[in-house]
Amino acid sequence: MRAKFDVSVGYGPRKHQISPFFSPALEGRGPGGGWASDPTYPPDQSETWPYDRGTWSKCWYDQGMGKITDLLRTRSSTRKFQPAPIPQSVLDDILEAGRLSPSGGNQQPWRFGVITEPALIAAIAHLAHHQEWMACAPLLVVLCTVFVDDAEGGRDIQIHRFPRYTAEIVSMQPDLYRALNQEEHQTKIAGTHMVLAALEHGVGSCWVSRFDVLALAELLELPPDTLPSEILVFGYPNGQQKLTPKKAQAEIVFLKS
Numbered sequence: 001m002r003a004k005f006d007v008s009v010g011y012g013p014r015k016h017q018i019s020p021f022f023s024p025a026l027e028g029r030g031p032g033g034g035w036a037s038d039p040t041y042p043p044d045q046s047e048t049w050p051y052d053r054g055t056w057s058k059c060w061y062d063q064g065m066g067k068i069t070d071l072l073r074t075r076s077s078t079r080k081f082q083p084a085p086i087p088q089s090v091l092d093d094i095l096e097a098g099r100l101s102p103s104g105g106n107q108q109p110w111r112f113g114v115i116t117e118p119a120l121i122a123a124i125a126h127l128a129h130h131q132e133w134m135a136c137a138p139l140l141v142v143l144c145t146v147f148v149d150d151a152e153g154g155r156d157i158q159i160h161r162f163p164r165y166t167a168e169i170v171s172m173q174p175d176l177y178r179a180l181n182q183e184e185h186q187t188k189i190a191g192t193h194m195v196l197a198a199l200e201h202g203v204g205s206c207w208v209s210r211f212d213v214l215a216l217a218e219l220l221e222l223p224p225d226t227l228p229s230e231i232l233v234f235g236y237p238n239g240q241q242k243l244t245p246k247k248a249q250a251e252i253v254f255l256k257s
């Protein structure tokens with residue numbers, strides 16, 4: 001029978017043993033009933049994935065997995081957090097969700113900085129133009145972009161996307177080019193996966209992109225080829241979450257024939 005999605009699992013430490021996002025077929029494969037201790041997962045990349053991908057995706061919903069859109073309907077940005085720390089197993093899931101993300105040419109041009117030290121979180125909140133609400137969160141994940149060097153075709157993607165500006169892109173000074181073209185949309189994909197993985201465990205989150213990028217890079221002592229592109233703030237929500245209004249599909253979808 002299909003598990004009914006219960007929104008009460010969406011917030012606060014997980015009350016249910018079995019998440020609706022775990023298939024009954026996978027129960028018992030690990031301590032959480034999920035993939036964590038499944039010896040076939042993560043698959044060795046040199047080997048063939050043990051499941052036929054077509055069958056796998058068809059079975060996902062049929063096997064009782066909750067719909068991802070149902071989970072998404074429970075999400076809104078969280079800015080008030082309980083002090084409870086995020087369990088290591090949940091953090092592992094969050095980071096794994098990021099690791100599995102797609103990226104252009106599978107370059108995986110990212111590093112994920114895990115920050116749990118309260119004094120460091122407070123210092124980062126300060127660099128985020130005094131968004132002091134961040135300081136009460138138990139976990140930040142700083143999504144960092146690693147640049148593809150000019151010599152290795154680092155500008156090619158922008159030249160391919162904006163061929164009319166090839167001359168301007170080629171002549172742009174390297175430091176400025178790096179700062180303005182972080183390919184940061186790539187870390188947004190990893191971050192989106194992380195937010196979903198967290199939500200499945202009842203952990204709320206908020207994206208933060210309003211911060212002093214170079215100051216944070218210095219604080220975290222990042223290497224010269226790496227800049228922070230986004231901060232994800234995670235924690236169990238404190239109090240009722242309000243859903244944020246969204247535009248209707250009719251307002252945002254266009255059909256062209």
Ligand SMILES: Cc1cc2nc3c(=O)[nH]c(=O)nc-3n(C[C@H](O)[C@H](O)[C@H](O)COP(=O)(O)O)c2cc1C
Nearest residue numbers: 075076077078079131206207208209210211243244
């Ligand atoms: C890329 C990005 C950057 C954001 N930066 C900030 C930020 O610096 N501070 C903040 O309080 N919220 C930030 N937000 C959260 C947005 O304000 C929030 O997503 C938006 O109001 C929609 O609300 P919802 O997340 O509840 O749907 C950011 C969101 C995104 C996606």
